[in-house]
Amino acid sequence: MSKINQKLFITVKINGIMIYFVNLQYMAQVKSTIKVQGMTCGHCKKAVENILRDEKGVLHADVFLENEEAVVTFDDAQTSLETLKKAINDSGIYKAS
Numbered sequence: 001m002s003k004i005n006q007k008l009f010i011t012v013k014i015n016g017i018m019i020y021f022v023n024l025q026y027m028a029q030v031k032s033t034i035k036v037q038g039m040t041c042g043h044c045k046k047a048v049e050n051i052l053r054d055e056k057g058v059l060h061a062d063v064f065l066e067n068e069e070a071v072v073t074f075d076d077a078q079t080s081l082e083t084l085k086k087a088i089n090d091s092g093i094y095k096a097s
């Protein structure tokens with residue numbers, strides 16, 4: 001897992017005055033790879049991507065059929081790797097590990 005660093009505060013200098021803004025987009029983003037078994041075609045790839053993208057807190061999800069992998073970026077304050085794996089497993093078709 002790798003953390004993507006983002007600034008919590010944004011600073012802007014206007015007429016010599018420093019102004020600080022809280023970055024509302026600030027999130028603890030985590031990028032992880034999930035091993036996914038049971039995918040055979042482009043439809044499966046799309047289905048698994050949609051399962052992940054529909055989960056709360058997921059920012060990006062891409063599935064690589066040939067590697068049997070899903071690369072997912074999420075806000076770890078809103079979801080977890082275990083929750084995302086469970087969502088895939090709940091399909092009853094694809095198996096995440």
Ligand SMILES: [Cu+2]
Nearest residue numbers: 040041043044
């Ligand atoms: Cu398929």
